[in-house]
Structure formats: structure tokens, C-alpha cells
Amino acid sequence: LSGSVGGILQVVYTEGEKKMVMSELPILQSFMDEAAPVIETKRLMASLRESSLRDPMTNLYNRRFLEEHLETVTSGVLRRNSRIGILMCDVGDDVLKGSCAVMKKTLREADLLIRFGGEEFLALLIDADGEGAMISAERIRKAMEEHEFKTPQGPLTKTMSLGLAIYPDDSDDFWECAKLADIALYQAKDTGRNQVIRYTEGMSGE
Numbered sequence: 001l002s003g004s005v006g007g008i009l010q011v012v013y014t015e016g017e018k019k020m021v022m023s024e025l026p027i028l029q030s031f032m033d034e035a036a037p038v039i040e041t042k043r044l045m046a047s048l049r050e051s052s053l054r055d056p057m058t059n060l061y062n063r064r065f066l067e068e069h070l071e072t073v074t075s076g077v078l079r080r081n082s083r084i085g086i087l088m089c090d091v092g093d094d095v096l097k098g099s100c101a102v103m104k105k106t107l108r109e110a111d112l113l114i115r116f117g118g119e120e121f122l123a124l125l126i127d128a129d130g131e132g133a134m135i136s137a138e139r140i141r142k143a144m145e146e147h148e149f150k151t152p153q154g155p156l157t158k159t160m161s162l163g164l165a166i167y168p169d170d171s172d173d174f175w176e177c178a179k180l181a182d183i184a185l186y187q188a189k190d191t192g193r194n195q196v197i198r199y200t201e202g203m204s205g206e
Helices: 015-052 063-079 093-106 130-146 174-190
Strands: 084-090 112-117 120-126 148-151 154-157 162-167 196-198
Touching: 063 084, 063 112, 063 120, 084 130, 084 174, 093 112, 093 120, 093 130, 093 148, 120 130, 130 162, 130 196, 162 174, 174 196
Parallel strands: 162 196
Antiparallel strands: 084 120, 084 162, 112 120, 148 154
């Protein structure tokens, strides 16, 4: 399909069936010729849909992906009586792609890193309680602190502040929890930067 393999059809037969199979091959070939454009169109549609759910610069899932799959993620966590650590952070344009690479390398395979919008990123730490989420957040913060970015102007180091909230402990509404993580992020930036702040009750009123 368009110069690449779209699928493989294997026909297995005995020696006694060979004559019959050979006589049917033209019909089979005709069927495959008609099926090929349909398969290619469906593959293209799936590819376009996938691309609409990813950020083109970082190749991370975007907010639309989160909105479409949130119920599946949260229902599974609630069914297991577990938690999601919600990490909010932002990075500068100059090291945006490099920062994503550092975060992806640091997070577990089960976690989701999402470009939430602009320079803002959201990490969902699946099945992580408050303590586990803080450990993961600190690991990201330390990895960023120690990483040396290569830029046209020369080597560059950056620090990162992160805000953390736990779903459903801090709120049984996921989007409210994301907002609380954002509040914690700004608290981290306003009180010294290069730190992780866990949301606490009353922080939103400050």
C-alpha cells in the first residue's frame, strides 16, 4: 500500500489441495486488489486521528486526547481503589523539546505526559499515592536540574518547579484536581522555584 506493506495474507494448503488453490488465486488476487484501497483509507484515517491527538512539536498526547480518554483512565483507577498523581509544570520555549525528553525518560511507562497547552505540561502518575507521586516529582525535578541542554548559544542548565495534587483525594473532580495542581505549581514558583509543592487545603485562597 503506497509502497509499504499493509498486510500479509498467507494461504496454507496440502499437496492435494494445490491444484484447487492455484485455480482460485486470480479470484483471491482480485479480492485483494479491491480490498487494498479500503485498507489504506482506513489506515490513513486512523493515522490522521492519531495525529490530531498528539502535539506536533513534542509528539506528546495533547489536551484533546486527555478529554477523550479521561473517563477510561479515571474509572480504572477508581475501580482499583487507587490514585492518580497529577503533576503540573511549565517549561521555556528554548528547551521545550529537551525538557519533554527528560520528563519522558524519568517517568514510568504507565504514566502519561501530556502537553496541556503552550508551555504547560501535565503528567498523570497512574496508581501513585501522595508519597509515591512526590518521589516521582522529585526525580523529575532533579533530572532537570542535572541535565545540560545543548543550544546554539552553548550549554544551558534549567530548573523546574512542579505542582502536585492527588485524584481523588484532593477532589473527586479530575479537572478540579488539575486546577489544584496548577495552584500548587504557582505556589512553588512564588516561593523559591526549583521545588515540588503538594497542594494543601486552603492554598487556593492565598
